[in-house]
Amino acid sequence: MKYLFSVLLGAMSYGILSTIVVKAYGQGFELGEVVGSQLLTGFILSWALALFIKLRSKRKGKPQAAVQNLIAHKLTWTQRLMLMAAGAPTAITGLLYYQSLRYIPNSLAIVLLFQFTWIGVLIHAISQRKRPNGIMLLTVAILFGGTLLAAGILEQGLSNFNLLGVALGLLSAVSYSLFIIFSGKAVPSVHPAFRSAWMISGALLLVFILFPPHFLFNGLLWGNLLLFGLLLGLFGAFIPPLLFAVGVPHIGEGMAAILGASELPVAILLSSVVLHEQVSILQWTGVVLVLLGVALPELVKQLSLKSLAGRNGSNSAS
Template identity: 50%
Template sequence: MMRYVILVFLGACSFGVLSTFVKLAYQSGFTVNQVVGSQTLLGMLTLWIIFIVVKIRKKGDAVSPASFKEILMLMAVGTTTGLTGVFYYAALQYVPASLAIILLFQFSWMGLLIESLLNRRWPGKEKLVALLILLAGTVLASGILEQGLGSFTLAGVALGLVAALMYTLFILFSGRTAPHIHPAKRSAIMLTGSFILISIIFPPSFLVDGSLWNGLIKFAVVLALLGAVIPPFLFALGVPHIGGSLATILSAAELPTAVLASSLVLREEVSVTKWIGVLIILAGIALPEWIASLRRKRQLKLQ
């Protein structure tokens, strides 16, 4: 059990350090289109290679075929994760990495709101309490009480919130689209859709202008592994054994990891108030899952 907990935790931490490496790429002179495009390309190629290896080892027995409609649906879902990267990495040009990840984590209440609208059912009391906790934690973690509204770049905040919305849509639809298809194949198809969209938005000039082999490749490899390959692989190994509730709580490790990495590597100032805000956000994420777990245990005892 513990090793699966560690795998999911490491997957979340892997996501968490992405913003720091993106900032380092910017400091080296690379642009958002070069960073997001090269990361997506290498991630897509790596996932297709992994899928081919899996198919050869399994001799195709464990790899369900995908219809043309399912492929299009998965590619469409993949565009949401591509747009998440585009808007999130764009936000990192205007705001600190520690604030960008806090903006991205607004997916927690956005998902709750969209799901309520889709189901036409108002959230329960515990979820509403969790929402208030999340908002309170965001206010503290953002530093708005210490620095004031004038210290924030409107473009950066807007881009971060749009990234959170795209990530929310990815979470809502990725698990519901063609779930019978092998995870390696699903991931490869989704990232292919992501790469196609990103190539339309940002034509992959890095393939011909020499930047890829002039320092960009090292960032592309790291970001592709940490963002597109390692986390999904670790989650696929660990989540089935620990359950969705615990996995959700462990996935929140992405937030403190990002804030800690930005503080240690980028030397961004993270005050005690901001850390308190981060802890409150984590509590808001964990609360509904903890209450649901207690209810399940109580029901089992009654049976």
């Protein structure tokens, strides 16, 4: 249960971010300042955790080989650069998603970001040159229908939405799908704390190149921006990756995907309660359909495994 709760809490943390960003925009802060302060906080926290693990491992007197494996002493610069490159989509996702919040409601932006579920299936099918099976096609259909309802498109029509904001939201979903693909393949043998630290280093470097961090020198950081940066860094760049690294290996990726979907209702609930956005019953119905679509492949998989186990048990008994 603690591993299930770990992944659930990590996903719920992600659901808080968009509300904090909207509040930061309300204070007059710009995109580069918001994302830059978030990643800077995550960078500091991630490397602090990595240093703590390194010192603790040495203090416990672990065998040298084990220590080197744990703290990644033998990481080459090629591997470090691979991890930093794998972290770049994190920055791009944040930039696209947060910018979309300037044009469309928070409740719509999070629904668009959640299109990474079927976009990931599409990318995987194209890369493998393999057609998705019937369950995956049904899942995509449910997700698409749920999205039309949750986004309010059937009620309001597309003409009432800012097309630039919609495009940015969809591009953030594409970027997030690429992050999921690349992050799982980049030097997987390295300890999660060090993988996370190097990946967020790459994300921070990219954002600082695109948006030079003037806020570090003009005094903005020591005002309300510091509070927003701490909250975004804590709930976006530090807590979720850490909790996922703890929980996912024990519960499996399928169950993690189901629990990870809790980000969606949390974000929409906060949009309604904190930002006072109008969320209709039809939109909540769409949210439920999206959650069902996310859970469907894992539910079918579990039912198949139980059925197979039952048949094997019957054959053994006979």
